[in-house]
Amino acid sequence: MALNKLAVAEAKTAGFEVDGTGGISAIWRQVRSRLRDECGQALYSQEIARLRVSVSESGAVVIVAPSQFNRDWVEDHWGARIRAIWSELDATHRAVHLVDEGSSEAQPVVARRAEPAARLAAEPPVKEAQTTSGSAADPAIGETRFTFDSFRVGPANEVAAAAARTVVGAQTPPFNPVFFYGDYGVGKTHLMHAMASAFEHTSRPRKALYLTAEEFLSGFVTAMRARDTIAFKETVRGVDVLLIDDVHFIAGKLKTEDELLNTIAALIAENKQVVLASHRPPAELQVSDDRLRSLLTGGLSCPLGKPDLDLRRQILDCKIAQAKCHYPVLDVPEAVRDFLAARITTGPRELEGVLNNVICRTALLGLPVTMEAVSTALRELSLNSERRLTVDDIQKAVASHYGVTPADICSKRRTQSVVRPRHVAMYLAKTMTTRSLPDIGRRFGGRDHSTVIHAVNKVTALLEAGDPVGDDIDRLTRELQG
Ligand SMILES: Nc1ncnc2c1ncn2[C@@H]1O[C@H](COP(=O)(O)OP(=O)(O)OP(=O)(O)O)[C@@H](O)[C@H]1O
Numbered sequence: 001m002a003l004n005k006l007a008v009a010e011a012k013t014a015g016f017e018v019d020g021t022g023g024i025s026a027i028w029r030q031v032r033s034r035l036r037d038e039c040g041q042a043l044y045s046q047e048i049a050r051l052r053v054s055v056s057e058s059g060a061v062v063i064v065a066p067s068q069f070n071r072d073w074v075e076d077h078w079g080a081r082i083r084a085i086w087s088e089l090d091a092t093h094r095a096v097h098l099v100d101e102g103s104s105e106a107q108p109v110v111a112r113r114a115e116p117a118a119r120l121a122a123e124p125p126v127k128e129a130q131t132t133s134g135s136a137a138d139p140a141i142g143e144t145r146f147t148f149d150s151f152r153v154g155p156a157n158e159v160a161a162a163a164a165r166t167v168v169g170a171q172t173p174p175f176n177p178v179f180f181y182g183d184y185g186v187g188k189t190h191l192m193h194a195m196a197s198a199f200e201h202t203s204r205p206r207k208a209l210y211l212t213a214e215e216f217l218s219g220f221v222t223a224m225r226a227r228d229t230i231a232f233k234e235t236v237r238g239v240d241v242l243l244i245d246d247v248h249f250i251a252g253k254l255k256t257e258d259e260l261l262n263t264i265a266a267l268i269a270e271n272k273q274v275v276l277a278s279h280r281p282p283a284e285l286q287v288s289d290d291r292l293r294s295l296l297t298g299g300l301s302c303p304l305g306k307p308d309l310d311l312r313r314q315i316l317d318c319k320i321a322q323a324k325c326h327y328p329v330l331d332v333p334e335a336v337r338d339f340l341a342a343r344i345t346t347g348p349r350e351l352e353g354v355l356n357n358v359i360c361r362t363a364l365l366g367l368p369v370t371m372e373a374v375s376t377a378l379r380e381l382s383l384n385s386e387r388r389l390t391v392d393d394i395q396k397a398v399a400s401h402y403g404v405t406p407a408d409i410c411s412k413r414r415t416q417s418v419v420r421p422r423h424v425a426m427y428l429a430k431t432m433t434t435r436s437l438p439d440i441g442r443r444f445g446g447r448d449h450s451t452v453i454h455a456v457n458k459v460t461a462l463l464e465a466g467d468p469v470g471d472d473i474d475r476l477t478r479e480l481q482g
Contacts, residue, residue, distance in 0.1 A: 065100050165198075217249065239272070
């Protein structure tokens, strides 16, 4: 009951009751925050962050997934937990439905009422800087961890970090747009959240909106379907700073590219700051519209690269300090820190993944962090060998095991002789590497992450049913682990 009151009080303080959704936005933020703590940042970003919340005609809470696969996966793995947390936080004990975008329940009542404030609440999760002093950043999208203070700077990212701070401190946009680019997990999202958060703490607080490109796209598509893009335009253009992550996601989607081009052009014309991030520099983005490429290339492009040893060590120390807030008993000896920073050369995300694994097998069980625990964690994540296991290695081993070629595995063919190896290879890629689902999908002939989820679920079900595929997986795992 205390929690219910707290949730309602927080929702009111944050001004969410005025959104016409009975405070569900505030409760949803708390639910997402708890889920992130429980499932870890990687899984959270891949599967949970893309859910949005709405209310149905009957007053039920409707959690909307972007695809049916995503809905099914969330329902199977987190449905019960989401409902349990929700009922704990929601004083009115509303029913919670999980649906996909195609469902009629996915069309929010609040959006149909066409009130701008209500519509904002029905849009995909966004980060709006608050002008109230001391307002907490939205923990559900990670800003509380992703600040300038917790962003470690070294040769790999010093230009990007300096640009980010300069832009936040400037009275008018010194460069527009600012474009961060770099490989997976090098800190682009962290830096953007840090900026969004910092904009609210300057002497001249500004309203910032952080969106992933996928959220921009789905918000725009939903608005188009409803034949009403005005509210969408008002939302994304009515801020002082717009930050859009993973812009490559929009490349090739003509209407959305066009909308993005017009949005950026309109904001720049009004002297508002635009910040973008992508895996590739703007000149290499596969966008169809040359005007968009030209606009993106005309700003400031800042690379973020893989951290060197010193920066990896700094990042590790910082992550350990953050983890100690949750696990005060955590004590990671200097030798273990040196070892991890030297060994995990792939990037900050992998470093964090190993640390989380180490915490699970030590601090959570009340055990000390030893080199043995670290070695086990590395072995589990297949990061112990000098050369890290790649998706390519997995495809080659699986292809040879089943007598097909890696090209067959990545092809569009759907014959059983190819589908089974493809599913097994995707399953092993998910369980033996730290690659994200979208990344794995891309490496399997440009497939969507939901295809990978489907494959992983399928193989998991076969394993649970005692199917002989289990023997194949055992042999392949042993072979790949060397
Ligand atoms: N310089 C840094 N200092 C502290 N933490 C960092 C740094 N760089 C990356 N990290 C951490 O690494 C993890 C991955 O970073 P982030 O999500 O920002 O990467 P990204 O470049 O956006 O990746 P992707 O392109 O896959 O989305 C986060 O936990 C982030 O805090």
